[in-house]
Amino acid sequence: MRVVECNEYGGPEVLHLAERPIPATTPGTIRIRVHAAAVNPADTKLRQGMFDSVAPLNFPQILGYDVAGIIDDLGPGVTGFSPGARVFAMLDMLQRGAYAEYVLVPAAEIVPIPDALDFATAVAIPTGGLTGVQMIEEYAKPQANDIVLITGATGSVGRFAMYAAHRRGVHIVAAVRENQLDEARALGATETLILGAEGWSGADFKYVIDTVGGRAVADLCRHLRPDGAIFTAATTPIDPQDLTSTPVFVVVHNDPAKLRELSAAVAAGLLPVPIAQSLPLDQAPAAHRLVEQGGNGGKIVLAL
Ligand SMILES: NC(=O)c1ccc[n+]([C@@H]2O[C@H](COP(=O)([O-])OP(=O)(O)OC[C@H]3O[C@@H](n4cnc5c(N)ncnc54)[C@H](OP(=O)(O)O)[C@@H]3O)[C@@H](O)[C@H]2O)c1
Incomplete structure (x- = not known):
């Protein structure tokens, strides 16, 4: 089978x-x-x-x-699945291996793809979706009307955090780029601000859900309210100096x-x-360059 692998750390090449x-x-x-593999920011950072x-x-690592x-x-002992079924999955975090024509996945981790979704859309869900939803549902657990700041709110992680927060009736303040303001409102933002260009003068946040990091x-x-908390998935750290609460780094789980x-x-x-x-x-190297540049407005996917 064809795979994309790397034998050393380095650039996309x-x-x-x-x-x-x-x-x-087994x-x-x-x-x-495999018909589609997502290219996540973590793939490029692991490669580096x-x-x-x-x-x-x-x-040699397949990312x-x-x-x-x-x-x-189907391996021995597997029941409840049929060859030919359309499915998607998140692979083991330490093994990886999605950039390949075939992968083995424990049966318990296989999820059917709804008829309305194509392979590319299904594969865009696991890492970003679980991270965003877990930050809201497992870490912050905001109540209705809590004021929650979500940064990078239209990104892969951010849009799922928006979805989970909106469903809880949260008062969402979305911090995004200027060209993402309309999309953030469409995703459920109550208020928006341009990250890095606008400050905040409203009531203090109960929670910060961060996917960007930095200054x-x-x-x-x-x-942040004195009883508030900051959760971040971003690899660019938030300097905790002068903050009332130390940012908690979130790691996604399947x-x-x-x-x-x-x-x-x-x-x-x-x-x-x-x-x-x-x-x-x-074109995996080109896909990694796109993810590293950012500004794509959606997921970069490898189609096999
Ligand atoms: N800890 C974990 O378990 C975990 C899991 C998944 C992801 N992550 C991390 O979470 C972060 C986000 O991942 P993702 O998949 O959501 O990436 P993504 O789809 O690229 O989304 C990031 C969003 O943030 C925006 N953004 C980036 N820098 C910004 C800035 N300075 N000002 C305003 N907006 C900015 C991006 O806009 P542009 O596209 O215009 O730059 C994009 O909309 C990454 O660091 C990733 O490695 C961590």
């Missing part, structure tokens, strides 16, 4: 096509013929070596957490039941998940 044997199913696993001390790559495709083979977010975090719920919500049109570009597997 370290990603290259390679041939590997198609993996044989007890309890399902083999997926940013997480070498906590999550080193196992060279990628999120896959969507068709069930190709501009630290400035906004000074408007949750197939929640993926089922989120894919149903996306299929029902409850939140848009835009795809910026689908690129063929051999």
